[in-house]
Amino acid sequence: MSNPALPSRPAFAPGQAAPAHAALERLLPQFHRTRAQTLALVDGLSDEDCALQSMPDASPAKWHLAHVTWFFEVFALERFEPAFRPFHPSFRMLFNSYYNGVGDRHLRAERGLVSRPGLATVRAYRADVEARIDALLRSAALEAADAAVLAEVIELGIHHEQQHQELLLTDLKHLFSRNPLLPAFREGWPPVPVAAAAAGWLGCEGGLVSSGTSEEGFAFDNERPGHRTFLEPFELALRPVSCGEVIAFIEDGGYRRPDLWLSAGWDIVQARGWQAPFYWQQADGGDIQASRWQTFTLRGVVDVSPDAPAAHLSLYEADAIARWLGARLPTESEWEHVARRAPVEGNLLETGLFHPAEPLAAARPGLPGQLFGDVWEWTQSAYLPYPGYRTAPGTIGEYNGKFMSQQMVLRGGSCATPRSHLRATYRNFFPPDARWQFSGARLARGTA
Secondary structure, eight states, rough: OOOOOOOOOOSOOOOSSSSSHHHHHHHHHHHHHHHHHHHHHHTTTTTTHHOOOOSSSHHHHHHHHHHHHHHIIIIIIISSSTTOOSOOOOHHHHHHHSSSSTTOOGGGGEEEGOSSOHHOOOOOHHHHHHHHHHHHHHOOOSSSHHHHHHHHHHEEEEEHHHHHHHHHHHHHHHHHSSSSSSOOOOSSSSOOOHHHHHHHHEEOOOOEEEESSSSOOOGGGGGGEEEEEEEEEEEEESSOOOOOHHHHHHHHTTGGGGGOOHHHHHHHHHHHOOSSSTTTSSSSOSSSOOOOOOEEEEEEEEEEOOBBBOSSOHHHHHHHHHHHHBBBBHHHHHHHHHHSSEEEEESSSGOOOSSSOOSSOOTTTTSSSSSSSEEEEEEEEOOOOOOOOOOSGGGGGGTGGGGSSEEEEEESSSTSOOOOOOOOTOOOOOOOOOSOEEEOOOOOEEEE
């Protein structure tokens, strides 16, 4: 069993301000916080809850718990732990996601058929690997070059696990929505303050602006390198598209009007019978124009709040709604240009709502509200490499680059994204027909 090829120097820039061993020490508490936060998300779930897979695009919670552990075992322990031995030899194949360079993989669509190992064994796997990573990070025996590469891998692994925290929640939401009892992941709603969502537009002069990053500190490879982008003058909406606007779109026959849709989107609307955002349902079963809308959430079925950001929209729906509202979706460069001035705050994973809501605080002067959290915001930009992008060498280079085809970029994070995982340059990506994520929209329009 060969070790996976890893880059000989950090490809994701964990930061060079401190010596390599000090960087490992700095990562230790962050590593343990992230691992604990993942386990907290599955607290109270049954073994059955954690084992089921509701569709090919989703994965069982048990698989998520094991896969993020697999990442640390394969990319860190296999290379750097003296006298490495796997927790279980079959786990290298069983919990591999898409890393062809690592070896064989179990079919993604059949992850829900893996009844064994059980949840208790997966928890033991997590505890074992976590203890060994802890010992490795505290080791003084690593040479400086190895410690620098290990720091890169651990920091990438932490952010990888944070990505799977969000996926775990969205996959559980889809799973519970398929249960006729419509169970809640969490009961009740935590008390949070809300503020009025400001309507209107923020004007931007455009010009030559910075995009992406070349700075030290963590960023995924798809955020690099920093480069310049020219923007025409534009305006960005002060808030995301609301559920009330989507209801008006529905009542105006938006899902029945081909003139509003991209051709591929209209084909999907017809083939799949879309009449409303994913998880929406009519409370009274009556005519759409007279219906009260409800939506399934991780806290059960609730009435749709007209003032909350609309979620679970595909790119096609977001684009059609924007067109109906006389606007368009922003480019990712436009969105990033505005977001660079905004702090990462809002309705994120730590809030504990797990659902988009009215703004938790008034927007800061001169900035749009809810840029971060609540819903990922579709852009009109295809997920493509930046000028000068280079895939990281070795197996770990499969992380992002090979998906730069047939995907669209989303920005800003959601109510299920950890706060420390986000920054203005962060690029999320999904196929344009994806709806099970917390995906919404924000409008833009030109002013030239």
